[in-house]
Amino acid sequence: MTEYQMIDSRDTVYRDGTIKLHNEEGFEGMRRAGKLAASILDELTTMVEPGVTTAALDDKVREMTLDGGAVPATMGYRGYAHSCCISINHVICHGIPSEKALKEGDIVNIDVTPLLDGWHGDTSRMYFVGEPSIKAKRLVDVTYECLMLGIEAAQPGANLGDIGAAIEAHARQYRYGIVREFCGHGLGRLFHDAPEVIHAARAGTGPVLKPGMFFTIEPMINLGKPHAKLLNDGWTAVTRDKSLSAQFEHSIGITETGNEIFTASEKGLHQPPYR
Numbered sequence: 001m002t003e004y005q006m007i008d009s010r011d012t013v014y015r016d017g018t019i020k021l022h023n024e025e026g027f028e029g030m031r032r033a034g035k036l037a038a039s040i041l042d043e044l045t046t047m048v049e050p051g052v053t054t055a056a057l058d059d060k061v062r063e064m065t066l067d068g069g070a071v072p073a074t075m076g077y078r079g080y081a082h083s084c085c086i087s088i089n090h091v092i093c094h095g096i097p098s099e100k101a102l103k104e105g106d107i108v109n110i111d112v113t114p115l116l117d118g119w120h121g122d123t124s125r126m127y128f129v130g131e132p133s134i135k136a137k138r139l140v141d142v143t144y145e146c147l148m149l150g151i152e153a154a155q156p157g158a159n160l161g162d163i164g165a166a167i168e169a170h171a172r173q174y175r176y177g178i179v180r181e182f183c184g185h186g187l188g189r190l191f192h193d194a195p196e197v198i199h200a201a202r203a204g205t206g207p208v209l210k211p212g213m214f215f216t217i218e219p220m221i222n223l224g225k226p227h228a229k230l231l232n233d234g235w236t237a238v239t240r241d242k243s244l245s246a247q248f249e250h251s252i253g254i255t256e257t258g259n260e261i262f263t264a265s266e267k268g269l270h271q272p273p274y275r
């Protein structure tokens with residue numbers, strides 16, 4: 001059974017399995033955090049090119065996050081020590097920034113989560129390093145479409161499973177693998193909260209979406225099989241078959257009439273190529 005909990009921004013919020021329903025103050029907080037998150041990804045569009053290390057990108061993310069009056073929520077999160085996740089080619093998610101340099105033809109996901117005045121803005125986009133292959137570009141385009149179709153399905157009165165059903169129907173047309181090991185999540189004052197947003201689901205299943213719910217949608221789509229494998233570093237998730245993987249993520253809020261995307265790019269830099 002699903003339990004909902006109306007929360008006031010002054011309440012202490014626990015990870016107790018309840019779905020939080022936020023008020024206007026929550027929407028305002030998420031708008032500010034989401035806007036900062038999107039502007040960080042906007043800025044990175046000119047930095048992503050062959051030769052740049054993922055550590056340099058991580059430094060830039062940290063600098064912009066702090067300049068924006070926020071802190072990277074990932075720093076110190078369950079022992080994670082970086083300001084963002086950077087996932088290259090067959091890395092599905094949670095790639096750790098390092099001295100490894102990007103190279104021509106790579107496709108890269110950068111995932112940032114500034115924590116601003118108590119609210120989490122969680123978003124990621126794909127970037128092309130130089131010119132991607134036709135196959136890679138199609139995967140990235142379709143993954144972006146999957147995210148946006150999922151968001152369209154996130155309507156008040158709909159079921160959570162309608163989101164995964166919309167994503168699955170689209171990805172299936174291309175015979176892509178939808179990753180099951182990682183999900184979207186409720187967020188707000190907490191980074192990861194209920195509900196779990198599954199990216200391959202049956203329509204009409206799961207909790208009913210209600211105004212005031214905040215969660216991410218973040219489909220991870222593989223060119224090959226859906227299966228993930230965790231590397232020995234305890235973070236990096238890769239495709240088992242080493243096929244390419246793509247992901248986009250937005251943080252959204254359910255409203256009386258639809259939804260609001262907190263992490264939309266104000267510059268229109270939604271998907272690559274960015275120049």
Ligand code: MF3
Pocket residue numbers: 074077078080084085094111112113122218235249
């Ligand atoms: N930003 C990721 C998400 O979308 C979570 C990263 S947690 C980390 O949920 F510790 F790996 F950074």
Ligand code: CO
Pocket residue numbers: 122184185216218249
């Ligand atoms: Co997320």
Ligand code: CO
Pocket residue numbers: 111112113122123124249
């Ligand atoms: Co994220």
